[in-house]
């Protein structure tokens with residue numbers, strides 16, 4: 001899950017973008033980049049690592065201009081350590097276009113072949129985002145009259161992008177000399193909000209993956225970019241928008257509410273914090289049903305993300321809530337780290353038990369989700385080592401049994417703890433006395449209750465139902481066999497998919 005930002009302002013935006021990226025750091029820890037527009041010139045700097053490590057003063061100075069886009073990366077295509085896949089991406093025709101993308105395309109291989117054969121465009125990395133940029137640039141070039149670009153041409157180009165591209169994409173892009181474009185896929189799987197701020201007698205616009213970036217930058221949340229909508233803000237600050245996708249149907253990703261987004265963000269009109277509180281209430285109901293004897297002395301959250309749900313669960317069950325694990329504030333999020341080895345090591349570095357909360361007690365550990373089981377396995381053992389009598393483990397999300405193909409690195413069924421296992425087997429696997437999962441209907445209801453307008457969700461990792469309608473067993477099998485062949489990380493998968501394209505379409 002990456003984080004994206006875009007801004008059209010009336011004064012330099014380099015610091016604004018840097019500060020905004022720091023607030024979105026939880027969405028991607030592998031690489032960061034900023035591109036600014038100054039007249040018809042783009043300035044860009046990107047690198048591997050955290051935001052604070054990528055930008056030096058000299059880099060910041062070179063990022064001049066009153067408009068810009070920015071990105072923090074959590075790779076789901078290509079590889080984690082390939083700097084060439086850090087974003088934004090740049091292409092020089094037409095006009096010069098830069099683009100930053102959150103999500104994952106599901107027809108990358110077909111598009112890549114089309115690019116090569118019909119559009120005569122070269123794609124130089126394994127990133128789906130570079131493909132997306134080139135589709136946009138090609139469709140834009142087809143609509144340029146003389147040397148002028150009209151707003152309608154931008155809208156038509158994005159309409160054509162929606163016809164060609166499948167999967168999840170929330171995007172900010174800039175066209176040199178013209179303006180900033182923001183759009184979201186027709187299902188609105190990935191989030192994108194618009195904020196405004198009055199400065200120097202002008203309305204400034206900011207686009208961000210999460211509203212928290214607006215709050216911290218002094219912008220007010222205006223609304224979300226609608227699924228299938230295209231928003232265009234000229235560098236002079238003129239705002240235009242149009243619904244350009246056919247058959248858009250809103251189905252935001254449920255996992256944003258479970259794990260990815262910061263709790264202080266509002267996504268698609270639903271407060272993530274409130275949704276997590278309701279998840280806690282609903283999970284408490286489930287715990288009551290599964291453990292009617294309720295032989296629990298204390299509720300302990302697994303920091304950070306599960307805290308609001310765990311707190312509300314404890315309130316609902318009338319049980320003490322205790323911070324039994326202390327989190328090292330200098331270690332990042334474990335789940336989005338590349339490589340199982342580093343993820344496993346990081347759990348122990350990140351979380352340490354407070355002995356007195358476990359000794360001779362029956363504890364209910366609460367996490368937002370169990371994916372690979374990296375965290376839960378280690379945590380249950382730590383609780384036992386600290387002297388717990390019984391260890392129950394509750395998850396505010398249902399069992400994750402299916403790969404995610406829309407921008408979360410859960411590519412194979414084999415690496416998901418819950419695939420092919422009953423709840424008793426999962427409990428055995430992580431060493432817990434029992435595991436209690438939220439029901440999917442309850443999770444959907446939790447988010448729906450916070451914004452009743454949200455009726456459908458992207459639930460594939462729990463349900464196996466893929467909203468874009470183009471994912472079948474053959475697709476998943478291909479991803480899985482690519483992953484099996486290679487080492488860990490999305491790299492092997494994408495390399496293999498590209499080979500498939502070469503075999504099927506090009507040679």
Ligand SMILES: O=P(O)(O)OC[C@H]1O[C@H](OP(=O)(O)OP(=O)(O)O)[C@H](O)[C@@H]1O
Pocket residue numbers: 259302303304305306332333334335336367368369370371372373374375376
């Ligand atoms: O079953 P797993 O594969 O371990 O994945 C699930 C865990 O990973 C995440 O924590 P993470 O450390 O990434 O971030 P957090 O501090 O925001 O909870 C999530 O909150 C779970 O704790």
Ligand SMILES: NC(=O)CC[C@H](N)C(=O)O
Pocket residue numbers: 001002003073074075076077078085101102103104105127128129407408
């Ligand atoms: N998680 C994401 O949004 C990833 C964006 C893009 N697919 C990449 O791998 O760089």
Ligand SMILES: [Mg+2]
Pocket residue numbers: 302303304305306367368375
């Ligand atoms: Mg966690």
